Amino acid sequence: MPTEAELLNAVLKSPDDDAPRLAYADWCAGQSDPALTARAEMIRHQLDAHRLRQRTGGPAAKAAKLIHQHQTGWIGGLARYVLDVEFSRGFIEQITVKGRTWIESAGAIRRLAPVRHLDLVELTDLFAEVIGSASMEGIRSLGLQRQGLMDPDLEVLAKSPHLGSLRWLSLVGNRVTEDGAVALAASNRLPALSWANFYGNPYDPGEQFAHDQGLIVDSWLTPEGEALERRFGRLKWLHDPAVYIMETEPDRFTID
Numbered sequence: 433m434p435t436e437a438e439l440l441n442a443v444l445k446s447p448d449d450d451a452p453r454l455a456y457a458d459w460c461a462g463q464s465d466p467a468l469t470a471r472a473e474m475i476r477h478q479l480d481a482h483r484l485r486q487r488t489g490g491p492a493a494k495a496a497k498l499i500h501q502h503q504t505g506w507i508g509g510l511a512r513y514v515l516d517v518e519f520s521r522g523f524i525e526q527i528t529v530k531g532r533t534w535i536e537s538a539g540a541i542r543r544l545a546p547v548r549h550l551d552l553v554e555l556t557d558l559f560a561e562v563i564g565s566a567s568m569e570g571i572r573s574l575g576l577q578r579q580g581l582m583d584p585d586l587e588v589l590a591k592s593p594h595l596g597s598l599r600w601l602s603l604v605g606n607r608v609t610e611d612g613a614v615a616l617a618a619s620n621r622l623p624a625l626s627w628a629n630f631y632g633n634p635y636d637p638g639e640q641f642a643h644d645q646g647l648i649v650d651s652w653l654t655p656e657g658e659a660l661e662r663r664f665g666r667l668k669w670l671h672d673p674a675v676y677i678m679e680t681e682p683d684r685f686t687i688d
Contacts, residue, residue, distance in 0.1 A: 586611075
């Protein structure tokens with residue numbers, strides 16, 4: 433019978449596959465520790481919620497209750513590295529971490545959990561080293577909110593050879609202007625990028641919305657966004673398929 437370490441390694445090697453996660457849940461269910469049997473339930477609930485694209489209610493709510501009860505124990509050895517975590521499909525996939533910690537310990541972190549979603553903080557003078565690191569391989573969403581980023585930082589990001597999996601990018605509250613957005617638009621290193629949020633920057637090319645009681649009834653690009661698309665063609669990350677105004681920040685765990 434596989435050991436817990438072997439089962440976790442299977443999850444790490446195939447993070448898109450539900451089967452290793454279910455195998456880990458089966459192992460947990462067979463243990464006498466109540467925290468492990470609860471972990472089995474949580475994994476199964478979150479997998480159900482993910483298949484339903486459900487963030488609240490139903491199995492998502494059941495999973496959230498179990499996480500509230502057991503999170504400290506389930507975080508385990510990651511606690512020494514991270515500031516915050518979020519579980520997805522039964523495992524910690526999103527973390528908030530300091531830039532220096534990621535530089536020094538990304539390998540150790542990624543041996544403990546299938547991390548694919550990062551919120552990075554305290555990046556002063558470290559941005560190029562972090563973003564240029566091979567530790568960014570496989571990262572699907574990246575939160576860089578309020579880190580004082582400027583156009584040269586976006587140029588570094590746009591040239592990184594390790595962000596080919598990136599789908600979701602939050603640049604909220606930085607200092608990016610037109611040159612930074614142009615670097616992003618011109619990049620051929622970000623083939624999967626589907627959404628980028630420039631809110632709170634001096635330059636914001638993102639889509640705008642009109643809604644009626646939360647239902648989006650119209651959308652349009654800012655003049656900055658129109659100018660970018662005249663120059664580079666349609667940019668998927670400037671557009672949002674949301675139906676309701678509350679959905680205009682897409683779920684980073686399910687975005688295609």
